Amino acid sequence: MEIILEDFTKRFGDVTVIEKMNLKIREGEMLALLGPSGCGKSTTLFTICGIHRVDGGRVLFGEKDVSRVAAQQRNVGVVFQSYALYPHMSVFENIAFPLTVRKENKNTIREKVAEIAELVHIGELLERRPEQLSGGQQQRVALARALVRKPGILLLDEPLANLDAKLRLEMRSEIRRIQLETRISAVLVTHDQVEAMSMSDRIAIMKEGEILQVASPTEMYQQPVNDFVAGFLGNPPIAFLNALVQDGKIDVLNGKIQFDFPRNAKPSNSTKIRLGIRPEHYQPNNPIQIPGTISFVETQGRENLYDVKLEDGSILRSIQSSAFGTIEKNSQVSWGVQPDQLLIFDQAGNSI
Ligand SMILES: Nc1ncnc2c1ncn2[C@@H]1O[C@H](COP(=O)(O)OP(=O)(O)OP(=O)(O)O)[C@@H](O)[C@H]1O
């Protein structure tokens, strides 16, 4: 089902947390709501599921305005960070709970629970109690409970936050598999860019109650609308370098390094800009060399991460395969960039 937020506004007391947000979640897609803590992700999710009422605007499921519809009537499955399984009930009873409440027929309940337990791969665990399950298994039970009523929409609020690194990796692909198999429209709230990029069809990135950009993970990574989005996506993160436009060229390090402005629309002379340089784009053998001194080395196994301090004090980052050895701290290097791979921002931080 399509979900539409139309001029959605939310206040807590006199504080307006979200003002006139517009967002459309397409039928069958997984959309990630990504942003830093406190930006309004959970507030948005709670409004979609009906825990919060809108203070302005509308929430539509397909054609239907559900702004005034109670949460229980919205047919939405929700999984929170704390799975909140009922400790005294078995896995079967936990999953069956939403159906038991509706007093569905016992045989029907058994069939539906079996079917959903199969989907989330916990068929053998139905007799256990939550305390006898690992974190990942509990998460699967919570997912099964959210899905057993065949909701039109699945909402996930930081569903992996309580899992350790290995389980998080496993559940990332499991949640995505289940979403793809059921083709349910889903919203994933996360502040983890890797999670957002790896699990979703599109990302909506939020800052202070506002959506800055909605795009596929690749498009957002390659064409961020501003420096905030560029900095939020990518690990290790992008580095920024001050530069100046002169005579259709870009000057860095006070004109020591000059190269043609790599876009058609050139800013006027003496415009200050910032270059965004991703670690995979600052590499040996690239045409425009920007020399510096290695100030930090981190070996990550397959790759090495280097910080390179330039003569003006700015830091560029480079990530390189460790197959050719590790370059030591304090070494002088003359690595470079390819102009067409640079991101370019104006003084306000918007992409040029
Ligand atoms: N019930 C409430 N009463 C008052 N203020 C609230 C309430 N719920 C949220 N807020 C405020 O609204 C803003 C957005 O909160 P929200 O929980 O949506 O953020 P979030 O993006 O989910 O953050 P996190 O990543 O930390 O979970 C915050 O400033 C928060 O303090």
Ligand SMILES: [Mg+2]
């Ligand atoms: Mg939250």
